[in-house]
Amino acid sequence: MATRSPQTRSRAAVSRRRFLQATAMTGAAAAFGPGPARAASGKVVVGTWGGDYQNLIQKNIAPLLQPQGVDVIYDTGNDSPRKTKMMAEKMLPRGAMDISALNRAGSYEMYRAGTLLEIDASKIPNAKHVLPKFATTWSVPHIFSGRIILYNPKFVTDKPTSYADLWNPKYAGHVGIIDIQYQTTIQSAAMISGGSFTNYEPGKAKLMELKKLDFKMMPTNEAMAQALKTEEIWMCIMWKARGVMWQNAGVPVEIAAPKEGVVTYISDFTIPKNAPNKEGAYAFLNAMLDPKPQEGFIEDMGYNPTVDDVELASAMAKRVGFTAEEQAQLLVEDSEYLAQNDAQLKEWWDKEFKS
Amino acid sequence: MAVEQDTIANPSSHDAVRREGGAGSRSATGISTLSAAALIGPATIIVVILLVAPLIILFRYSLNRFVPGKFMVDALTVENYIKIFADPYYRGVLFRTGVIAALCTALCLVFGYPAAYLLARTRSRFKTWLVLLVVMPLFVGNAVRAAGWMVVFGRQGAFNSILSALGIVDAPLDIMYTPLAVIIGITGFNLPFMVLTLQSVIEGIDPALEEAALGMGARPLRAFVRVTLPLSMPGVVAGSLLCFILAMNAYANPVLLGGPRFQMMAPVVYAQISEQSNWPLGGALAFVLMLATLALTVGAHALVQRRHRRRGIA
Numbered sequence: 001m002a003t004r005s006p007q008t009r010s011r012a013a014v015s016r017r018r019f020l021q022a023t024a025m026t027g028a029a030a031a032f033g034p035g036p037a038r039a040a041s042g043k044v045v046v047g048t049w050g051g052d053y054q055n056l057i058q059k060n061i062a063p064l065l066q067p068q069g070v071d072v073i074y075d076t077g078n079d080s081p082r083k084t085k086m087m088a089e090k091m092l093p094r095g096a097m098d099i100s101a102l103n104r105a106g107s108y109e110m111y112r113a114g115t116l117l118e119i120d121a122s123k124i125p126n127a128k129h130v131l132p133k134f135a136t137t138w139s140v141p142h143i144f145s146g147r148i149i150l151y152n153p154k155f156v157t158d159k160p161t162s163y164a165d166l167w168n169p170k171y172a173g174h175v176g177i178i179d180i181q182y183q184t185t186i187q188s189a190a191m192i193s194g195g196s197f198t199n200y201e202p203g204k205a206k207l208m209e210l211k212k213l214d215f216k217m218m219p220t221n222e223a224m225a226q227a228l229k230t231e232e233i234w235m236c237i238m239w240k241a242r243g244v245m246w247q248n249a250g251v252p253v254e255i256a257a258p259k260e261g262v263v264t265y266i267s268d269f270t271i272p273k274n275a276p277n278k279e280g281a282y283a284f285l286n287a288m289l290d291p292k293p294q295e296g297f298i299e300d301m302g303y304n305p306t307v308d309d310v311e312l313a314s315a316m317a318k319r320v321g322f323t324a325e326e327q328a329q330l331l332v333e334d335s336e337y338l339a340q341n342d343a344q345l346k347e348w349w350d351k352e353f354k355s
Numbered sequence: 356m357a358v359e360q361d362t363i364a365n366p367s368s369h370d371a372v373r374r375e376g377g378a379g380s381r382s383a384t385g386i387s388t389l390s391a392a393a394l395i396g397p398a399t400i401i402v403v404i405l406l407v408a409p410l411i412i413l414f415r416y417s418l419n420r421f422v423p424g425k426f427m428v429d430a431l432t433v434e435n436y437i438k439i440f441a442d443p444y445y446r447g448v449l450f451r452t453g454v455i456a457a458l459c460t461a462l463c464l465v466f467g468y469p470a471a472y473l474l475a476r477t478r479s480r481f482k483t484w485l486v487l488l489v490v491m492p493l494f495v496g497n498a499v500r501a502a503g504w505m506v507v508f509g510r511q512g513a514f515n516s517i518l519s520a521l522g523i524v525d526a527p528l529d530i531m532y533t534p535l536a537v538i539i540g541i542t543g544f545n546l547p548f549m550v551l552t553l554q555s556v557i558e559g560i561d562p563a564l565e566e567a568a569l570g571m572g573a574r575p576l577r578a579f580v581r582v583t584l585p586l587s588m589p590g591v592v593a594g595s596l597l598c599f600i601l602a603m604n605a606y607a608n609p610v611l612l613g614g615p616r617f618q619m620m621a622p623v624v625y626a627q628i629s630e631q632s633n634w635p636l637g638g639a640l641a642f643v644l645m646l647a648t649l650a651l652t653v654g655a656h657a658l659v660q661r662r663h664r665r666r667g668i669a
Contacts, residue, residue: 080629080630080632081629083632084628084629084632087426087632087634109632112425113425113426179615217614217615217616218614218615219532219610219614219615226509230510230511232510339423340423341423342423342631343421343423343631343633344423346630346631350444350618350626351444354615354616355444355616
């Protein structure tokens, strides 16, 4: 408000010549000038996860767009149905979404399927702050977290140091596996059995060993939180952000980083090729990378910023964050391998591991 | 009789026109047929577009090929159908779905018949309230009811709390994520459909027939088995078919109560289409589920009808 008042006063005192000059300059800027605010207006439909994610977008990002006349509308749901929707709408000239939020493997899959626009970084001034490790040509990374081990120190007295600790017979029957995390679970098993980001196959045999030892399978992350709280499960693989949030909610868990390396979860925001309001979408992506909303996601959701101009001084930022050294060693999975192998990994998971 | 009287009283009706005979009446019949066609036509077209067209599209998709990284590739192959019948996993899911559906239908019949009989025969002034009590669960969505069962069946849920408070169990029972939880959930959801269907049929059976059987010396059980049950068979068949079809296509209960390791057809179809983006296999699974439901339903109906006719009951 303090910055608006002088502008209001000057507007009141504007002369006819100044008005014409300003109008001409605005017209020229609209015709030739870069910048997301050029034609950004109207409604931007953001396909995103519901719950906290949507609430935090509304709280942190939407207010930055209001002065530009951009209203954020939500199309909430999980990323799998969102991908299906994008595929179904692929041939339509106008899709239902201007922005589609997906995990990194999902965004690459959609890019490969030809549904995504190549991002024009010149329309996103804040894009220059994106950490190079996470940058792509088809998406704008929003937030990230790292995969760690959660354990209940009451039962797991020796702090885990490796994914291999989940295979310790002492904890048989109390190790939790999440159904929807099949990719990351097979990948984690591969990391301790001679596999790599381009070869998950050794992980399958390793998981069959875990099956013999006995484990508990939960359908979702939320069900896992409940099982950790009731102490039915003592140890599981999870994202650090979720671990911190669960600690805040009173779930009795500690966090341990595996020596195999911390693999990142990246939340990507993309623009479908048939987005009706592309300029609005670019304005959204620019606002999303602004330091203020990035800080908001650290404080309220425990995820780390994907840009280099955010102050990481708060207590929360220190709990969820990674040191510069750790950041340099963060691992990013191979999206091409996942795009080629996701179907067979899921088939094996359903038929062999779960059955 | 009422129909005949109405026909005579209303000369514009088709039958009356036909009786009058003559060229004028034939043209009137033609006009009214045309009017009926004009009235029914648009609705029929809409139904065809909304119901048949998606099925045709889905069937066409089921003949395509899924290539990882490329999604659906145009083809004309039955390999998805072969995969479903050749793979023990999908055969197992289909078999399990059929068994669970049959079991839930049988349970609905066992629990639903006495309730329907009571509702049909009661002369209580609270009858309307009792019917409302049966209908009331239908006001709540399937997923919401399954969520309610989750609260009851959890390790720290109401059921385990009561059992441990009564000293019946030392450690909580694992009910969530078991076939038992799914059977209870589906049976609970389908029960009102069975009760309401049976109630309307039993109400149409003259109580004097049962009284006559009892008056002639038949024991109550014999009177029920020889008189009431055969006469209520149309309701038993209709209710059972309805419950069976609903159970075959159950989604929320298997997902929420069965957990990740319990697979039924509808969740598998959803997973292939929405999670794996494998539309060809998902489409083929959807068609197999639809045809299996149709075959079992028609087969069961034909079997019951044949037995019925053999016993000489119309």
